[in-house]
Amino acid sequence: MSSCEKCWADAYSKMYGGYKNQSEAYKALLAERKDNPCTPKEQAGQWWDEKRQVDTRAPKQNET
Numbered sequence: 001m002s003s004c005e006k007c008w009a010d011a012y013s014k015m016y017g018g019y020k021n022q023s024e025a026y027k028a029l030l031a032e033r034k035d036n037p038c039t040p041k042e043q044a045g046q047w048w049d050e051k052r053q054v055d056t057r058a059p060k061q062n063e064t
Contacts, residue, residue, distance in 0.1 A: 004030070005045025006038045 003026075011025035019025035041048050044055035 004038050004043040005047070006042040007033065009045075 007029045008022070008026055011019075011022045011029055014025040014029065015022045017025075019028065037043075040055060044057065047056045048054075049056050
């Protein structure tokens with residue numbers, strides 16, 4: 001999986017709540033959400049292909 005777009009966006013907001021930077025806040029969010037992760041659509045964000053229901057950043061597998 002690529003980065004989670006929802007968590008990255010949420011980390012931007014949390015960055016001002018005591019975290020040094022967005023990356024630190026992102027890592028903390030991933031740890032918090034490990035038992036209840038974001039949906040594939042939330043993870044893909046703007047790269048979600050609604051028609052095919054896939055993250056377009058994901059490597060293509062056996063497309064013919």
